[in-house]
Each structure stands twice: as C-alpha cells, then as structure tokens.
Amino acid sequence: MKIVCNKSDLVKGVNIVSKAVPGKTTMPILECILIDATTDIIKLTANDMELGIQTEIAGEIIDRGMIAIDAKIFSEIVRKLPDNEVSIETDDRLQTTIVCEKAKFDISGKPGNEFAYLPIIEKDDSIAISQFTLKEVIRQTIFSIADTESNKLMTGELFEIKDNVLRVASLDGHRISIRKIELKNPVSDYKMVVPGKTLIEISKILSGEAESMVEISYTNNHIVFEFDNTIVVSRLIEGEYFKIDQMLSSDYDTKVRINKKEFLNCIDRATLLIKEGDKKPIIIDIQDEMMELKIKSQIGSMNEEIMISKDGKDLLIGFNPKFLIDALRVIDDEEVTLYLMNAKAPCFIKDETESYIYLILPVNFNANV
Amino acid sequence: MKIVCNKSDLVKGVNIVSKAVPGKTTMPILECILIDATTDIIKLTANDMELGIQTEIAGEIIDRGMIAIDAKIFSEIVRKLPDNEVSIETDDRLQTTIVCEKAKFDISGKPGNEFAYLPIIEKDDSIAISQFTLKEVIRQTIFSIADTESNKLMTGELFEIKDNVLRVASLDGHRISIRKIELKNPVSDYKMVVPGKTLIEISKILSGEAESMVEISYTNNHIVFEFDNTIVVSRLIEGEYFKIDQMLSSDYDTKVRINKKEFLNCIDRATLLIKEGDKKPIIIDIQDEMMELKIKSQIGSMNEEIMISKDGKDLLIGFNPKFLIDALRVIDDEEVTLYLMNAKAPCFIKDETESYIYLILPVNFNANV
Numbered sequence: 001m002k003i004v005c006n007k008s009d010l011v012k013g014v015n016i017v018s019k020a021v022p023g024k025t026t027m028p029i030l031e032c033i034l035i036d037a038t039t040d041i042i043k044l045t046a047n048d049m050e051l052g053i054q055t056e057i058a059g060e061i062i063d064r065g066m067i068a069i070d071a072k073i074f075s076e077i078v079r080k081l082p083d084n085e086v087s088i089e090t091d092d093r094l095q096t097t098i099v100c101e102k103a104k105f106d107i108s109g110k111p112g113n114e115f116a117y118l119p120i121i122e123k124d125d126s127i128a129i130s131q132f133t134l135k136e137v138i139r140q141t142i143f144s145i146a147d148t149e150s151n152k153l154m155t156g157e158l159f160e161i162k163d164n165v166l167r168v169a170s171l172d173g174h175r176i177s178i179r180k181i182e183l184k185n186p187v188s189d190y191k192m193v194v195p196g197k198t199l200i201e202i203s204k205i206l207s208g209e210a211e212s213m214v215e216i217s218y219t220n221n222h223i224v225f226e227f228d229n230t231i232v233v234s235r236l237i238e239g240e241y242f243k244i245d246q247m248l249s250s251d252y253d254t255k256v257r258i259n260k261k262e263f264l265n266c267i268d269r270a271t272l273l274i275k276e277g278d279k280k281p282i283i284i285d286i287q288d289e290m291m292e293l294k295i296k297s298q299i300g301s302m303n304e305e306i307m308i309s310k311d312g313k314d315l316l317i318g319f320n321p322k323f324l325i326d327a328l329r330v331i332d333d334e335e336v337t338l339y340l341m342n343a344k345a346p347c348f349i350k351d352e353t354e355s356y357i358y359l360i361l362p363v364n365f366n367a368n369v
Numbered sequence: 370m371k372i373v374c375n376k377s378d379l380v381k382g383v384n385i386v387s388k389a390v391p392g393k394t395t396m397p398i399l400e401c402i403l404i405d406a407t408t409d410i411i412k413l414t415a416n417d418m419e420l421g422i423q424t425e426i427a428g429e430i431i432d433r434g435m436i437a438i439d440a441k442i443f444s445e446i447v448r449k450l451p452d453n454e455v456s457i458e459t460d461d462r463l464q465t466t467i468v469c470e471k472a473k474f475d476i477s478g479k480p481g482n483e484f485a486y487l488p489i490i491e492k493d494d495s496i497a498i499s500q501f502t503l504k505e506v507i508r509q510t511i512f513s514i515a516d517t518e519s520n521k522l523m524t525g526e527l528f529e530i531k532d533n534v535l536r537v538a539s540l541d542g543h544r545i546s547i548r549k550i551e552l553k554n555p556v557s558d559y560k561m562v563v564p565g566k567t568l569i570e571i572s573k574i575l576s577g578e579a580e581s582m583v584e585i586s587y588t589n590n591h592i593v594f595e596f597d598n599t600i601v602v603s604r605l606i607e608g609e610y611f612k613i614d615q616m617l618s619s620d621y622d623t624k625v626r627i628n629k630k631e632f633l634n635c636i637d638r639a640t641l642l643i644k645e646g647d648k649k650p651i652i653i654d655i656q657d658e659m660m661e662l663k664i665k666s667q668i669g670s671m672n673e674e675i676m677i678s679k680d681g682k683d684l685l686i687g688f689n690p691k692f693l694i695d696a697l698r699v700i701d702d703e704e705v706t707l708y709l710m711n712a713k714a715p716c717f718i719k720d721e722t723e724s725y726i727y728l729i730l731p732v733n734f735n736a737n738v
Contacts, residue, residue, distance in 0.1 A: 073641070073668055080638045103638055107669030269449045269472055272442070299442055300476030 001065025002089040003037050005057055007081050007100060013044045013057040014075045016230055019201040021071040022048035027116075032068035033075075034115040035088065037061045045118060046071060051198050052118040053205070056229035063089075066112030067096055077105055118233050121224050126217035127166065127187050131227060132210040137168050137179045138203040140330040140356065145196040146172040156193040156237040158244070159223075163189070169244055170196070175323050176244055176359040193241050194223055198234035205230065247359065252339035252348070254286060255311040260336045264328040266304045267321045270295040273302055274321070281318035281363045286310060286340075295321070317343045318365035327358035370434025371458040372406050374426055376450050376469060382413045382426040383444045385599055388570040390440040391417035396485075401437035402444075403484040404457065406430045414487060415440060420567050421487040422574075425598035432458075435481030436465055446474050487602050490593050495586035496535060496556050500596060501579040506537050506548045507572040509699040509725065514565040515541035525562040525606040527613070528592075532558070538613055539565075544692050545613055545728040562610050563592055567603035574599065616728065621708035621717070623655060623681040629705045633697040635673045636690045639664040642671055643690070650687035650732045655679060655709075664690070686712045687734035696727035 014033060022030055025048070034045040042061060045054040067090045078086065081100040090096045090109060098105040138157075146154035158169040166181045202225055206214070214227040218236070225232040267282060274280045274297055285292040288310055294303040317340060327349055328336065339348040349358040383402060391399055394417070403414040411430060414423040436459045447455065450469040459465045459478060467474040507526075515523035527538040535550045571594055575583070583596040587605070594601040636651060643649045643666055654661040657679060663672040686709060696718055697705065708717040718727040 076641045077638070080634075080641060082634070102675070103635065103671065103673040105638075105642075105669060105671045265449075265451070266472065269446070269474075272445045272449060273474075300474060302472070302474045304472040306471070 001035070001037050001067055002063040002087065003035070003042055003059050003061050004085055004087045005042065005059025007078065007083050007086050009057045009059065010078050010086055011075075013055050014071075014078055016055045016205050017044045017046040017053045018071055018075055019204055020046040020048055020051045020053040020232075029068060029110055029114050030116065031071055032110055032115065033071045034066060034068045034112055036066045036112065038064050038066050045115070047116045047118060049116060050195065050235050051201060052116075052233045053201075054118055054231045054233075065090060067094065067109040068112050068115045069096055069107065069109045073107060077107075118231065119222060121217070121219055121222050121233060123217035123224065124219050125188055125190060126215055127161065127183055128185070128213045128215050129166070129181060129183070130210050131206045131212045131214055132208050133181055134214050134216075134225075135203050135206040135208045137181060138199045140179050141168050141170045141177040142196060142199055142203075143170075143326045143330070144172050144175050144177040145170045152237055153193055153239050153241055155197075156195050157199060158241045159190075159192050159194050161187055161190045169241075171242060171244065174320070174361050175327070176247060176357070177327065178244070178354075178357040178359075180355050190218065191241065192218055192223060193237040193239070195234060195237055198223075198232070202232050205232070247346075248357065249341075249346075249348075250339075252341055253313045254315045254338075254340040256286060256291065256338040256340070257309045257335055258291065258306060258338065260328055260331060260334060262306050263336070264325065266293050266306055267324050267328070269304070270302050271321045271325070273297045273299045275299070279320070279363075281365045282321040282324070283316065283318045283365055286315045286317070288314070315340055315343065317347070318363050319347070319360060320363055323360045327360065331356065331358075370404070370406050370436055371432040371456065372404070372411055372428050372430050373454055373456045374411065374428025376447065376452050376455050378426045378428065379447050379455055380444075382424045383440075383447055385424045385574050386413045386415040386422045387440055387444055388573060389415040389417055389420045389422040389601075398437060398479055398483050399485065400440055401479055401484065402440045403435060403437045403481055405435045405481065407433050407435050414484070416485045416487060418485060419564065419604050420570060421485075421602045422570075423487055423600045423602075434459060435484075436463065436478040437481050437484045438465055438476065438478045442476060446476075487600065488591060490586070490588055490591050490602060492586035492593065493588050494557055494559060495584055496530065496552055497554070497582050497584050498535070498550060498552070499579050500575045500581045500583055501577050502550055503583050503585075503594075504572050504575040504577045506550060507568045509548050510537050510539045510546040511565060511568055511572075512539075512695045512699070513541050513544050513546040514539045521606055522562055522608050522610055524566075525564050526568060527610045528559075528561050528563055529610075530556055530559045538610075540611060540613065543689070543730050544696070545616060545726070546696065547613070547723075547726040547728075549724050559587065560610065561587055561592060562606040562608065564603060564606055567592075567601070571601055574601070616715075617726065618710075618715075618717075619708075621681065621710055623679065623684045623707075623709040625655060625660065625707040625709070626678040626704055627660065627675060627707065629697055629700060629703060631675050632705070633694065635662050635675060636693050636697070638673070639671050640690050640694070642666045642668045644668070648689070648732075650734045651690040651693070652685065652687045652734055655684045655686070657683070684709055684712065686716070687732045688716070688729060689732055692729045696729065700725065700727075 036043040042057050042059045084101050086100045088098050094109040096109045160167045164183045169178045217224045223234050270282050280297045283294045291306050291308045346359045346361050405412040411426050411428045453470050455469045463478040465478040529536045533552045538547045586593045592603050639651050649666045652663045660675050660677045715728045715730050
C-alpha cells in the first residue's frame with residue numbers, strides 16, 4: 001500500500017476515529033487504526049466492538065492495500081509532522097514508512113485483514129437532525145445517566161420516536177432529564193437505548209454546525225450516525241427502558257419563577273461548604289416573592305435570599321445541590337419555572353411546551369438547620 | 370475586626386498570598402491566610418516558614434483587628450462571590466461573617482496572633498530589575514534545577530552579582546543553564562542560592578510587565594522581592610554553590626549554526642518513539658551543511674535531515690532529547706549556535722555575548738543504530 005495525503009486531513013481523520021479505540025483490550029488489533037486503501041477511497045477505521053467509527057480522507061492512492069497501525073503511536077506521529085504532504089507506504093513485512101518533508105518514520109504494522117470491520121447494517125428506518133441539535137441534546141441530558149454497570153439500561157439514553165417527535169431521556173434513580181426535538185419528516189414510532197459512551201464520543205466528533213445534518217438510522221441491535229464523511233456504528237443496549245411517563249406529573253402546589261443565573265450562582269456558592277462525598281443538602285425556603293437558600297456543614301454555614309415570583313403554597317424542601325446545578329447549567333432560558341408538590345415529592349423544572357423536563361427528587365434534611 | 374473591600378481586589382490579594390500556603394503541614398495555623406487590619410492598611414499574609422508572602426489590598430477598615438482564616442475555604446468563597454463590595458466581620462469567638470449582596474457565609478477563624486509573621490529583614494543590599502526580566506530569567510533557567518532533595522543546593526538557583534551583572538544559574542548534574550542580566554545601578558558583588566520553589570511561585574505572581582520593577586534585597590539568610598504592593602520573603606539555601614566557571618569552556622572543534630524551530634520540531638518528533646523512562650538518545654550526525662538526526666526504539670525508528678552551516682570537524686554525538694528540547698524552548702533567537710568538542714565532551718548552546726549559556730552533557734550510544 002502507498003498513499004499520499006495532507007497532514008491536516010490525516011490528523012482530522014485520525015482524531016475522529018481515535019474516539020473508538022479502546023483504552024484497554026485483550027485484542028491488540030483493536031488498539032490499531034485501519035488504513036483501508038483497497039478501493040478508490042482512503043478510509044480510516046477504529047472499532048472497540050461496541051462502537052465503531054469510519055471516516056474518509058482525501059488523498060491519492062498510489063498502491064492499493066491496507067494496514068493496521070497502533071493508534072496511539074500513529075496519531076502522535078501524524079500530529080507532530082510538518083504541515084505538508086504525508087506519504088504512507090508499507091512493504092511485504094508490514095513495515096510502514098511515514099515520510100513528510102525530510103522526516104522519515106519506520107514502524108511496524110499489523111495485517112489489515114485481521115481487523116474487526118464495522119458491521120454491515122440493514123437500515124430499518126432513519127431520521128435526520130442537525131449536528132447542532134444532536135450535540136446540544138446530548139449535552140443537555142448526558143449528565144444524568146448512571147455510571148454504574150449494575151443497571152446497564154441506566155448507562156444509556158432512551159431515544160424514543162413518537163408522533164414525529166424524538167424524545168431523549170436519561171435517568172440515574174435520583175433524577176430524570178428529558179429533551180424533545182420535532183422531526184421534519186414523518187417517521188414510524190421507535191424506541192431504543194443508546195450507550196452513554198457512544199453519545200459522549202460522538203458529541204466530541206460533531207462539528208455542531210446548524211446547517212450540517214446527521215442521518216440516524218437503526219435496527220434492532222445497532223444505531224448508525226452518518227455525517228460529513230464519517231459513519232459511527234454502535235450497539236444498542238438491550239432491554240425495556242424504564243416507564244418514565246409514569247414518573248412524570250403535571251400537578252403542583254407551588255410554582256416558582258426565578259432568574260436562572262442568580263439561582264445557579266447561589267447554589268454554586270453554597271456547594272463550597274460541602275466536601276466531596278459529603279451529602280449535605282441545600283435547603284430552600286420558598287416564601288412569597290422571596291426564596292432563602294441555606295446550607296450548613298462542618299466548615300461553616302451560608303445563606304442567601306433570591307427574589308422570585310410564586311404561585312401556591314410556601315414550602316421548605318432540600319436538594320442535592322449538584323443535581324440542581326447540573327440541570328440549570330444546560331437550560332438556556334433566562335428564567336426557569338419550578339413545579340413542586342411537597343417536601344417528599346419530586347421537583348420539576350420545565351418550560352411551557354415541555355421541550356425540556358428535569359425531574360429532581362428532594363432529600364431529607366434536618367429542619368433545625 | 371470589620372473591613373469592606375471590593376471582591377476583585379480581595380480575589381487578587383488572596384491569589385497572590387495563596388502561593389505561600391503549604392500543601393501539607395503539621396501546623397494548621399499555616400494553612401490560613403492572615404487578614405491584618407490592625408493598622409490603616411489591610412494586609413493579607415501567608416507563610417510556610419520557608420516562603421512568606423504579604424500583600425496590601427484597598428478597602429475600608431471599620432473596626433481594627435486581625436483574623437486567620439483557612440486559605441482554601443476563604444479563597445473559594447471570595448472567588449465565587451458576586452462582583453461587588455464584600456464585608457468581612459469577626460466576633461469575639463472568632464466567628465467570621467462574609468457578606469456580599471444577599472449572600473452570607475459564616476465560618477470560624479483562628480486567632481491572628483498565633484500566625485507566623487514574616488521575618489523582619491535588615492537589608493544588606495539590593496538590586497532592581499523589571500518584572501518582565503525576572504519572570505523571563507526564571508522561565509529560562511528553572512527547568513534544570515534538580516528535584517532531588519539529596520543535594521539541596523541543586524534544588525535552588527545561583528544568583529550571583531559580579532561587576533554589576535546578575536548571573537542566574539541552575540544545574541542538575543547533566544546540564545547547566547545560565548542567563549546574564551546587566552544591572553543599571555552599581556552594586557557590590559554578592560552570591561546566594563535561592564530555592565527553586567520560591568522562584569516558581571514568584572514567577573506566577575509577577576505581572577511580567579517591562580515597566581514595573583522588582584526590588585530584590587538580601588541578607589545572609591533571606592532574599593526579599595518587593596513589587597506592586599507585595600512583599601515575598603524567602604529563606605536562602607545554605608552552602609557553597611558549585612564552581613560553574615570551571616565547567617565552562619570556550620574551546621570547540623565543531624561549530625554549528627542551525628534554525629532553532631526546525632531543530633526543536635525535529636527533536637520533538639523523534640521523542641514520540643521513546644516511552645517515558647526509556648533512556649534512548651537522539652543521535653546527531655553532523656556533516657558539511659547537513660545534520661542528520663536519528664532515533665531508534667522498540668516502537669520504530671525515525672530519521673530526519675536538517676540544513677546547517679558548519680565550521681570544523683564532522684561529529685557523531687548522542688543526547689538525551691529532553692535536555693535539548695528544554696534549552697531550545699527558552700531561547701528566543703531564530704538561529705542558535707552549538708559548540709562541540711567530541712562525542713564525550715559537553716555541548717554548549719550560547720550566543721556571542723554569552724547572555725545565555727546552555728551546557729548539555731552528551732550520552733553514550735550504540736553507533737550501529
């Protein structure tokens with residue numbers, strides 16, 4: 001194999017596929033990037049058997065062939081080459097020579113045919129959303145997946161298509177995050193659970209442009225994201241996702257409108273007094289036109305008042321401050337509305353159209369604080 | 370004590386003195402910042418007994434007094450306060466109340482008189498250099514101090530004043546870095562060894578402005594840096610520093626002029642093939658008008674040619690690539706000159722006026738690479 005391409009194209013391609021290179025594996029071939037120049041197109045692929053990424057790069061194929069090269073070494077080398085044309089050539093013994101200007105590297109490769117190709121997916125159905133929207137929706141929900149492997153479904157996100165709306169949801173037992181996206185073209189209802197890791201990696205690759213689209217197709221076992229010259233294939237998580245609709249409610253006894261930034265900054269200050277691992281709640285005392293936030297720990301105490309507008313009853317309620325911070329950080333609205341029932345019932349932060357819903361369970365606290 | 374000051378002034382002051390707060394200590398009082406408002410000026414102080422920093426902040430003193438507050442908590446609190454006036458008030462039981470807008474923190478303090486004040490220094494003599502120059506000279510020499518405590522002198526830098534020139538030098542047994550600064554005012558000859566840690570911390574505080582001066586004064590045991598409204602006092606390292614002049618030499622058999630950036634980038638690429646802890650040298654083959662750099666490791670091999678201009682003999686010599694990189698990174702010249710004798714003798718990188726000298730010892734290598 002011999003190919004010639006631009007350093008910048010090569011770096012871009014290597015950065016994209018590197019997201020699917022496993023950190024640790026018992027199969028050394030998976031630690032490689034496959035350079036496939038057996039057709040008229042140069043393709044780079046990495047695959048950890050759960051998540052696979054393939055991307056095309058511009059360049060000239062002088063001799064067809066393919067080679068698998070250690071991803072870490074290869075990406076470090078290409079990143080540090082001068083900004084110029086790079087030639088990659090392999091010999092019969094899989095020795096790979098990378099030349100750029102006067103710099104010449106020799107490293108050994110592995111046979112390309114030992115590499116685990118991406119599965120070939122027969123697409124059942126597909127939807128299209130912009131790169132911007134997909135990147136945003138991941139950011140706005142990914143924080144409330146669980147990192148425990150004890151319940152595999154909690155490590156993924158529900159992608160549910162219903163009445164031409166894509167609903168993305170995650171939950172960890174203490175809170176639920178939901179975002180809704182209207183789809184432009186009619187599509188059949190569908191439900192699947194996408195691994196959180198896949199979504200984290202894909203959101204690093206997405207350019208986030210509003211004009212550029214991602215085609216998302218799916219089968220029983222796989223989801224495929226196609227955008228720019230890149231294909232991302234991921235296994236789905238098997239099983240029936242939690243019945244989140246049963247956990248949602250529209251009833252409330254207390255409704256609070258509050259400036260988001262003030263609320264967020266205040267909770268942020270309060271968390272200073274909590275050491276990592278310490279489960280001190282922030283206590284919110286909702287009164288007419290004013291809400292007092294209080295926290296007390298071994299380090300000291302803090303309290304602060306914020307102006308609000310309130311409908312309904314007064315309420316004293318405690319929360320894990322981190323959960324409030326996580327939700328408030330990803331809401332772009334200047335003002336947010338909190339719907340509460342009592343000190344034992346979940347709090348909902350949502351907008352009027354329910355384009356977002358954040359459910360947060362309260363925590364018990366000592367009222368004498 | 371009760372004082373009122375601006376959040377931004379307070380944050381700036383806390384950030385400065387925090388550099389002298391020890392990471393670990395058996396004396397909890399040293400983990401505090403002292404707020405001293407016993408005179409007409411608000412002073413913040415931190416002191417780890419080796420290094421002490423005091424800075425003045427603008428503000429109003431309503432009740433005179435002083436208090437020591439845990440540095441970590443205090444700096445986190447002030448950093449997250451709204452951008453507004455901050456009031457700090459203590460009561461008889463050393464409870465400290467920090468109020469900014471509607472946010473109110475209560476934490477407990479320690480008695481200010483238990484705090485270790487900065488030593489009072491009777492200045493023998495002093496020099497003045499710009500903040501920019503001091504910051505630069507530290508950056509350009511600090512990398513070749515040794516981090517071993519087995520030879521305390523190697524963990525510091527020689528500050529030697531001679532014939533109105535300040536010479537700053539560091540060495541770690543494999544290399545020496547020397548920078549010279551002409552002093553504007555006549556001053557007596559002097560020699561001292563300043564702890565590397567002091568220099569690292571001070572260079573973080575220095576604004577780096579060319580117009581703003583630092584007054585450096587010194588006694589047998591201490592060095593004092595005064596700039597802006599800040600005083601940094603550090604112990605000196607005791608003992609006679611190494612006789613570096615005996616290690617320097619002006620003789621050479623090979624002299625090489627080379628583009629610094631090309632040379633640096635090439636070595637940087639070569640180090641990709643070396644794993645951390647692996648002591649593979651980079652081998653430099655100096656010929657007429659061309660120099661070849663080669664490296665070979667278990668991962669693979671690399672070679673690259675660079676154009677040079679050469680006086681004297683051809684030479685094949687090996688170096689620890691990190692030592693070359695460290696020196697080349699802090700030289701601002703577009704072209705550098707290397708002076709070499711043979712494969713066993715040190716290489717000197719220096720300019721014509723010897724405003725900088727970097728000595729690097731070569732390493733043995735297998736010539737069959």
